[in-house]
Every structure is written in C-alpha cells, then in structure tokens.
Amino acid sequence: MFDHDPTDPHEVGLNADRLAAIPEFFKKNYVDTGKLPCMSTLISRGGEIAHESFVGATEMGGKQPIGPETIFRIYSMTKPITTLAIMMLFEEGKLRLEHPVSRYIPEYKDVKVWAGGTADKPKLKDPDREMQIIDLITHTSGLTYGFLMQDETDEIYRNEKVGHHKQTLQEMARQMAGLPLAFSPGTEWRYSHSIDTLGAIVEIITGMELDQFFRERIFGPLGMNDTDFWVPEDKVHRLMACYQKDAKTGETTLADPGGAASKLYAKRPIQLNGGGGLASTVRDYHRFALMLLRGGTLDGARIISPKTWEFMRQNHLPGDQTMRGMGRSAFTEVMADGVGFGIGGSVVTDIVQTRQPGSNGTYSWGGLASTFFWIDPEEELIAVQATQLMPSSTYPMRLQLQQLVYAAIDW
Template sequence: MTNGVTPESVGFSSERPGRVNKMMQGYIDKGKLASGLTMLARHGETFHFEPYGVLDLESGAPVEHDTLFRIYSMTKPITSTAVMMLYEEGHFSLDDPVGKFIPELASLKVYDGMGETGMRLVDQQQPITIRHLLTHTSGLSYGFHQDSPVEEMYREADITPPDGTLQEMAEKLGRLPLLTQPGTKWRYSFATDVLGYLVEVISGKPFDQFLQDNILDPLGMSDTSFFAPEEKLDRLATVYGAGKGGIAPLHNPLVDRHARPHTLFSGGGGLVSTGADYMRFCQMLLNGGALDDHRLLAPKTVEMMRSNHLADALKPFAVGQSNASDTKGCGFGLGFRVVMDIAQHGIIGSNGIYSWGGAASTAFWIDPQEDLVAILLTQFMPSSYYPLRREFQIATYQAMVE
C-alpha cells in the first residue's frame, strides 16, 4: 500500500506536505529518532504514507509500510469501541456502577489526605460508573505521579504483570483506595484496562478474542495484536530513549512484553499495530462506525464518543504532572481528547478533532470537519520529550489549501 491519490486531488498543496517529511527526517538525521511513519487520508483516500529511518540502529533494516509499532495508549480508543458495541447491545447504561459487573470495584475506600495515624480513608460519595472509566474520572490512577501515598501503593502492587490476568488486575485494584472521589477529578489511569475486563465479563469471551472477532477481523486489521508473533518479530521496531550522546534501546517489561506471548491483555496500552491497520480503525470512526461492509457502531454512538463529557471544573486536564498545555481548549469524550476551542488550543486544526497518543510518541487524530485522518508512529520514550505531535499537526494543516 502506497500513497493512493495525489495531495491536490483531496485539497492539499502538492509541495507543502513535504514539510511533514522534512520534519520527520530531521529527527532521524539528527539522531533523535530511529524510526518513523506518517500517514494522512482525506475523503477516505490515503495521499501521504511515508516511512522514515530504521527499525533498529544495530541492524539498519529500513522502516517499511508494514512495520509494526507498539501503539500503547492508542489501544484505548479500540477498547472504548468494544465497550460501546456492548452498550449498543443493551448490556448497561453509561451511568451504571461498574461494581454491578466487577464486584471487586464496588466499594473501594477513597483517600482523603493524611491524618495523625496515616492515610485517612472515607466512603465513596457515588459509585464508579462506566462513564467514569471511559472519561478517566473514576478515581483510579496509574501510579506515575508523586503527589500521594496512593501512587506509591500502585507502584508496589504491580497491577498489570504480563503473565497475570485481567481478573487478578481487578482484584489488585480492589485492594487499593481510590485517589479521589469518582467523578470529581480527571486522572489518567488503569480505567481502560478495567474496561477491557468489563468486555470480558459481559461478553463471556477473553478480551483479546472479543477484539479479534468483533473489531480486528471485521476491519481487516490483520497486523494488530497484543504481541508480535515470532514470524513478524523482524518487522517490530525497537523502542529508544535518550542516552548519553544519543539515543539508546530500552528494555523493560513495558517494552519487552510486546515481543513475546503473554496473558494479561492490556486494554489501556497493549496493542502492536501498523499505520495501515490503524488507519482502517480511524476511517471506521470517521465514517460514523462503518468500514466497507462492516458496521461496528451507529453514527449516533460515535457522535456520543467524540462529544465532551467533562464538566468545566475538570478542565484543563493533564496526563502527566507537567502542565496541561496540549489539552488547552480541549474536553474529553469516551476514549478521546476532543478539541472544543481551537484558538485556546493554540495549534492549527479544527474544532471537533478527536485524538489520542501512545507512550512511545505515537499519535493519531480524526477531524470530522475536514474529513481527515492523521497518524504518526515512532518508538521513543518518553512521549513528552519532543514536540513531535504538535509539529506534525502544524505541518499537516499548513499543507491543506482547500
């Protein structure tokens, strides 16, 4: 699969998309990234599909159109889609307590600061709902922060070991207090992993099998899975981080789990995919829930997913402990960041863009107003290290001329 149509035929300049290539190649040439791939499609036609660099600095094998990338949190919209497919079948309402299906999460205590004898724990004022999980307002966390003793408890609990199960993950979360009262704060968390378990409980199928049967197979996403099988390992790009005098390959459980079979299928960050596969998923959403002859969701369901569900008091939200600059002017839907005020957002684009990214600096966005999908894949941690996503968005929209 290569560029399907010319940029001019879909309202882009013939020369200006070259700035995307120049931006990405610049990172490669300066030794800041090893690999990259960018993909743009408008009106259902791919007009830019460019690989950059090498899979691995040691081997020097070039990135190809079918290179596999760990997409980490770009798994979340796929999990959210699975949840909303079950919603359409009538299994629950968005404001149902998750404890109805996962009893381990029914009555968690809530952290309320430190007292003389240690942590103060209080009862929930309202239960965690499925909407709370979809919008990261459940009171769960990831353990990335340093602002609470609850975070330390998360780090010690080893919530998602590769060879565990989703049920064991729910049991571990059930033994920890919530960081905040459900519905009162936005906090990036294991919520989408819990949703993967919810899919498993309601459907009666293992989570990976549900995705395979109901999303990946119908959409023809044949290279998307929770780990690269042995026969595809030579297509899996290496993850790099900043090292002394350049970049260095990273090896840790978060990176290495994708290169071997395992049993804990993370709905929050577990998938490996390709540009072409993820484009099919995005195009399905942009089309209002259908691709080719397969309808996964109704248009009204997709509309609900890409609407803002956050009250003003919960904005702006931030993924890390750094500032919330990339979420200025944004709300959050059921699995996506949603641009509500493009001027406040401060990056050219459109109101209504919905998007998310992954831990290894990957990103995608869908722009319903311009009928556009954009995908950026690379393998570099942490994702906040370079302004890649912002630069890619600017380079894309400056090339759109009609």
Template sequence: MFEHDLTDPHEVGLNAERLEAIPEYFQSNYIDTGKLPCVATLVSRGGEVALEDYSGTTHIGEGEPIGPHTIFRIYSMTKPVTSLAAMMLFEEGKLRLDHEVARYIPEFADVQVFDSGNREDYTTRAPDRAMTLLDLFTHTSGITYGFLMQDEPDAIYRKEKIGAPTETLLEMSQRIAKLPLAFSPGTQWGYGHSIDVLGAVVEIVSGQPLDEFFRERIFGPLGMDDTDFWVPENKIDRLMACYSKHPISGEITLADAAGKESKLYSKRPKLLNAGGGLASTVRDYHRFCLMLMRGGTLDGARIISPKTWEFMRQNHLPDGQTIKAMGDKTFSEARMEGNGFGLGGSVLVDPVASMQPSSHGNFSWGGLASTFFWIDPVEEMIAIQATQMMPSGTYPIRPQLQQLVYAAVDW
C-alpha cells in the same frame, strides 16, 4: 496487509509541496540528529491517502529501513479500541454508562479514597458517590497509574506492582479495587488504569477474552491483520526496537529489543493490557480511524452506528469542562488546554486554547512510545505519526506534525 494507492494531494485540497516537506522536517530535525530512529507519517483526507512516508530505520543510526510492514508498540492508542468494544456492547443493551462498576466487578463496592499519610501508612474515606462505567471511559474514576510519580496513591500502585504482566485483567482490576483512589469519582480528571478495568468489564459482559473479542468483532472485519497484543512468530521480525530517553540525563537507551529479542511482544501475554497493550502498523490503525470517520463502517463492515460514534466524540467531562480544568497537573496524551474528553479519546472544544490550527471536535490520542493520531471530522482528515521513543512528551513532534499538516490545507 492492507494496500492502497496514494492520491494526488491536489484532488483532496492539500498542497503537495507542503506535504512533501513534512518527512524532510522530521528527517533533518530528529532522525539525522540521532534523536529518533524513525518517523512514519500518514495523512488522508476524505478517505484518500495523500501522504504516506516511512523515514529512518528500526534502530537509531542502523538497522533495516521502516515501511508499511513495520510493527509499532502503540501503547495507549489501545484505549480507543477498548472503548469502542465497550460501546459495541452498549449498542446491544448489555451495559450502560451510568451502571456502577461494582455491578460487574463486586470488589469496587467497597472502594475507598486516599485521605492522608504515605504509601506505608495511610487513611482513607468513602467516595462521594459510586464509580460508574462513564468514569472509566473518561478517566474521572480516581484510578491512577504507578508511573506518574505525582502523589501517594500512585506510589501505592508502584508498591503493589499494579500493571505487572503476571495476572489477568480481572485479577488486576480486583486488586485495584482494594487500593485507595486518588480522588472521588467525577471530581477530577486523572490518567490511569481506568480503561484496563473497562477492558475487564468487556471480557465479563461478552464472555470472551479481550484479544478474541477484538479479533472477531473489530480487527477481523476491518482487515487489521497486523494488530494484536503480541506479534506471532511469522511476523515478529517486523517489530522494531523501542527506546527510552532519561528525563534528567537525556541518555537514550534500548527499552525493548526488536524482533524475537523483544521481552514483551513475542508471545501472548497473561495480562491483555486494555489500556496500552496493542502493537500495530500505521496502515492498520488508519483502517480503524477511517472506520470511525465514516461513521462506524468500512468496506461493508458495520462496527458501530454513526449516532454512537457521534456520541463518543462529544465532551463527556462534567459540565463541559476541559482536561486542564479537571486535572491541571496530571499526565495526558493530548494537550490539556482546549481539550475535553470523549469515550476513548480527547475531544477538542476550544481550538484557540489549544494554540494549534485544528477543528472543533477533533478526536485524538497517543501512546507512550510517541505514537499519535487525530481524526478531524470537519476537514474529513486523519493524521497518524509513529516512532518508538518513550515517554511520549520527549520531543514536541505531535504539535509540530499538526502545524505542518494544517499548513498543507489548500481548501
């Protein structure tokens, strides 16, 4: 586990008293009230950690105190990792963003778009153009998620049990290709299994299982020893419990147990969920973010070129549009207003529209169980927040963290 010393916040232009108030805020408003089991918070500037706090326990109202050792299910914070893996292959000339997905997974050559009907009886039409790898990166592919509960295409995904842990990434991708898209590629922004399909492409192009590629090319060089698609037996006791809050009744229930009782993370899964399968620690993920903020390198390990990272954190949505403009009713792990989308995460293009203090170009994303990160390239600041409560919009802890962190900037 990566160790580090806290810096004096003043030395990096942050207000110590205001930073200290951040854990107190979440303790009194969320942990003491029984809304959350815990909140872990890390804030660094210029690569120096100014705040690292672990408040709460592994279970709501009980359990062991969380700490740097605690392993969290980071769900969609897996997406930036998979996107980075694909761009590493891009740097080697093994794939291009304008390549059609069917070049790697031939079943996508015949993909259709939902036209009318319902999950049992529907008609389709041909897409306006072929789906490209760029569409996968930016969630403009038309591929959806079954849990969205928004339209007939995602109902079809539920019927077909897309995302079930009984098949490989490639097998799931091949089945997705036989189902109707929610829209024609490039015409809308819609959250879905796009990064899972991109993960299958990474496996095909690299010739390696995704977990092996991650360990050899990313986690190993970065010293991210506690990050993987499952938690080995000698670490499983460090995996905390995960909860879910019902959107209507408000009832909080256990979604996945801690430690050895976990149904999802105690052994290597068949489906290496490229869009949401990783478990990690706050310190491990900070290593990942720090590598990106430093232009693709950390402690002598060069992962990608700084120009590639610069390219990844541009807004790649058509005509510079925002997520809001392209997908105003869909689920997102970042605020839609003011955010475009890069290669692996949201990119802030209009801080005023986001209604939050921030910097142009902030790169961020989050996970289903209320984990979140952002990288501010202007202020050279990284913030990471972790707890285990689904869904991610249960409480407004992400904007609240952002308000509190930027309020601590002195210079």
C-alpha cells in the same frame, strides 16, 4: 490492507509540496540528529490516502529501513479500541454508562478514597458516590497509574505492583478495587488504569478474552491483520525497536533487550492490557480511524452506528470542563489546553486555546512511545504518526505534525 497507491493530494484539497515537506522536516530535525530512530506518517482526507512516508530504520543507526509493514508498540492508542468495544456492548443493551462498576466487578462496591496519612498507613473515607462506567471511560474514576510519581495513591500502586505481567486483566481490576482512590469519582481528571478496568468488563460481559473479542468483532471485520497483543513468530522481524530517553542524563537507550528482535512481544501475554498492550502498523490504525470517520463502517463492515460515533466525540467531562481545568495530574498523551475528553479520546473544545489551527471536535490520542493519531471530522482529515521513543513528552512532534498537516490544506 492497502490495495492502491496514495491519491493525488490536490484531488482532496491538499498541497503536494507541503505534504512532501513533512518527512523532510522529521528527517532533518529528528532522525538525522539521532533523536529518533525513525518516523512514519500517514495522512488521508475524504477517506483517500494522500500521503504516506517512512524515514529512518528499525533500529537507531541501523540499515533496515522502516516501511508500511513495520509493527510499532502503540501503547495507549489501545485505549480508544477498548473503549470502542465498550460502546459496541452499549449498543447491544448489555450495559449503561451510568451503571456502577460494582454491577460487573462487585469488589468496587466497597472502594475507599484517599484522605491523608502515608502510603503505608493511609487514612480512608467513603466516596461521594459509586464509581460508574462513564468515570472509567473519561479517566474521572479516581484510579491512577503508579508511574505518575504524584502522590501517595500512585506510590501505593507501585508498592503493590499493580499491572505486573503475571496478572490477568481481571485480576488487576480486582486488585485496584482494594486500593484507595485518588479522589471521589467524577470530581477530577487523572490518567489511569481506568481503561484496563473497562477491558476486564468487556471480558466479564462477553465471556470472551479481550484479544478474542478484538479479533472477532473489530480487527477481523476491519482487515487489521497486523494488530494484536503480541507479534507472531513469522512477523517478529517486522517489529520496531523501542527506545527511552533519560530525563536527567539525556541518554537514549533501548527500552527492552533485543532491539528490533525483542522477544517481549513474541508470545501471547498473560495480561491483555486494554489500556496499552497492542502493537500495530500505521496502515492498520488508519483503518480503525477511517471506520470512525465514516460513521462506524468500513468496506461493508458495520462496527458502531454513526450516532454512537457522534456521541463519542463530544466532551463528556462534567460541566464541559477541560482536562487541564479538571486535572491535578500534569501527564496526558495530548495537549490539555482547550481540550476535553470524549469516549476513548480527547476532544478539542476551543481551538483558540490549543494555540494552533485545527477544528473543534477533533478526536485524538497517543501512546507512550510517541505514536499519535487524530480525526478531524470537519475537514474529513486523519493523520497517524509512529516512531518508538519513550516518554511521548520528550519532543513536541505531535504538535509539529499538526502544524505541518494543516498548513498543507488548499481548500
């Protein structure tokens, strides 16, 4: 939904020439050099779109240019949406953040913590306390990801094939309850399947499958008509090809067969992955971000209250710690210096420690294939960036976009 041309950047305090330099930067340094197939960027201030650009093609070296209709795999940018769903249920009094997870998934009552041994013969101990909803929200639950390659707990996830495509969301959540936690809840920060478990809880509380809840309660009211867990047949030609770069060989190859015509998203999946399953467009995701910036409402649709949004963008890590200070894991979708974690996304707590201009309180997150967004409430600024290259840590594109956007502020 985008029914007018971008506004004059000067009217919202942005420099048009410096904004125009953004697509040129990514074209010259990434697309023309063959590092990326494309780059799309959308920037708004004060709720007005001031810049929208599309560079490159739907396939590496292809002839079909990307545009506003291009659909991207947004992977972990699904997480803020799933967490928003939890906060909507919170507003309705259907849960509390301090509730034990076992209140909704009884198997979590008996969860154990890793205490040594091997992946095949682990030593276990009781957690210091039960896992709570807030632990899932902030990735302090003790759950992990198999791809982290960090210790025996994620090795167990790999051995047990956690998250395989034939599992439902609820089946995966219950499976993880029977596996050892990496640490006692609330004691560390680690990126994990926590938000998938939140998605299962949304289903359990509402009696609705997650895609239905999203469509009826979020996507439909916000006009996010191109966002879902799969891409219908009449839209599959708009799906961008996804690539991966091998860290050892440096070779960039297709991440799944078929390129832009990939069939992986062509039908509704069994697992509605609340932590990373959605596909979307930059315009759709901007509408989600704009709703948050405007205090939970957009075009007459009230999704959450402004006080809930204010609450979401605070640092909810214990003792106001940062992700870097609280986490052993080196993997995160955003920089960790000077950054805490709120409800569904990272929150800048000390802009000086981030080593670049910006604002304390900025809320952001990204996805595995190098998609990214941030909301700066102080500057009323939103940026959405999308390409398709895994992993997201391959190049410093997110930091560079932030440099370029903040350099474009005139007043």
